[in-house]
Amino acid sequence: MNAGMTHRCLILRSRPVGAPRATDFDVVERTMPTVEDGCVLVRVLECSLDPAMRRWMDENSYGTPIPLGGELPCSLIGRVVQSRWADIGVGDFVTGRGTMSEFAVLRPDGYTRRIEAEGLPSMSCHLSVLGTSGLTAYNGLLKVGKPQAGETVLVSAASGSVGSVVGQIAKIAGCRAVGIAGGPEKCRVLTERYGFDAAIDRIGKDPDELALAVRAACPSGVDVYFDNVGGPCLEAALAAINAQARIVLCGMIGEYNAAPVGPRNLWQLVAKTATMHGFLNRHYLNDCAAELAQLRAWLSEGRLVSAEHVEEGLENFHPTFMRLFSGNHDGKLILRVAPDY
Numbered sequence: 001m002n003a004g005m006t007h008r009c010l011i012l013r014s015r016p017v018g019a020p021r022a023t024d025f026d027v028v029e030r031t032m033p034t035v036e037d038g039c040v041l042v043r044v045l046e047c048s049l050d051p052a053m054r055r056w057m058d059e060n061s062y063g064t065p066i067p068l069g070g071e072l073p074c075s076l077i078g079r080v081v082q083s084r085w086a087d088i089g090v091g092d093f094v095t096g097r098g099t100m101s102e103f104a105v106l107r108p109d110g111y112t113r114r115i116e117a118e119g120l121p122s123m124s125c126h127l128s129v130l131g132t133s134g135l136t137a138y139n140g141l142l143k144v145g146k147p148q149a150g151e152t153v154l155v156s157a158a159s160g161s162v163g164s165v166v167g168q169i170a171k172i173a174g175c176r177a178v179g180i181a182g183g184p185e186k187c188r189v190l191t192e193r194y195g196f197d198a199a200i201d202r203i204g205k206d207p208d209e210l211a212l213a214v215r216a217a218c219p220s221g222v223d224v225y226f227d228n229v230g231g232p233c234l235e236a237a238l239a240a241i242n243a244q245a246r247i248v249l250c251g252m253i254g255e256y257n258a259a260p261v262g263p264r265n266l267w268q269l270v271a272k273t274a275t276m277h278g279f280l281n282r283h284y285l286n287d288c289a290a291e292l293a294q295l296r297a298w299l300s301e302g303r304l305v306s307a308e309h310v311e312e313g314l315e316n317f318h319p320t321f322m323r324l325f326s327g328n329h330d331g332k333l334i335l336r337v338a339p340d341y
């Protein structure tokens, strides 16, 4: 049916060394993918830009490295144009794991599901609060961090897609929520939009100054630290942990383009009999219906606020992706591929 048709795809041309350059990527015409039994072909509407994509560009990181010349994998929202999946029809909106391209095949891999925008601020919520970011925050905080009412939860990259949901769920759980973010405007957003109790501006602070700021913002110490950044933020949090604190290692974006800087005070884990737990949301995907229902309920009740930052066009992938590292975005970073729905 798609014989002879082509579509535009974003590919990895070369493996970035340090910060990715525009020349590491290309947009090329490729033959339309064929749809196997049990799968759907979608017109891609919006693609989620995630820091983990930077790791997949490396030869030896985690997961399957993107081959040179390969299309970039991503979470996306699409509209079905061809279906060989009994429960999903042409015209349905779906979310799932595909590639950054104009058309993509979605498989029954645990990620693909039908979606609709009814009762939601926008369809894009399925890539933010109701997508991997929201589930990562929910599972990482509640199942690994296990916060108790009255405890202090500290989170880095707090105004970002995952961090903003972590802080809001911490508040729902009856905790004091403290966020670390880059710049005064983001700190204002933390307290005014997302309801954090306190915000710490990381910009211009060396690790010792950051540690002092964490202690000042967390006078009762830190019970749960949700780490999205690593390096100086992790060290500053360790300096303020309480006995039996739980540190959730969700990501280390500060190291994705640069040499790692290890914390100098890991001894704190011993002294405070604390735990540090690496976490990958993909291990919690077997049955996420209840978690999604809870996130959706909080969203409809106004107890969760979502924010999406949408840029347009596959050819704008590089400058848009780099916003994750400069911090120049407000909420979930999304690249719109089709001009309209």
Ligand SMILES: NC(=O)c1ccc[n+]([C@@H]2O[C@H](COP(=O)([O-])OP(=O)(O)OC[C@H]3O[C@@H](n4cnc5c(N)ncnc54)[C@H](OP(=O)(O)O)[C@@H]3O)[C@@H](O)[C@H]2O)c1
Pocket: 049, 050, 051, 052, 132, 133, 136, 157, 158, 159, 160, 161, 162, 163, 180, 181, 182, 183, 186, 202, 228, 229, 249, 250, 251, 252, 253, 254, 255, 279, 280, 281, 282, 323, 324, 325, 326, 327, 328, 329, 331, 332, 333
């Ligand atoms: N474990 C999992 O399953 C899983 C799933 C999803 C995401 N993650 C991880 O969660 C983290 C956040 O992802 P996200 O999608 O929500 O991104 P995001 O927070 O929306 O955007 C990234 C933010 O990181 C901060 N940042 C970037 N470079 C930094 C640096 N060198 N030092 C300190 N802060 C820096 C910036 O915020 P400020 O400028 O405000 O500091 C930037 O806005 C990432 O580490 C990601 O890998 C993990």
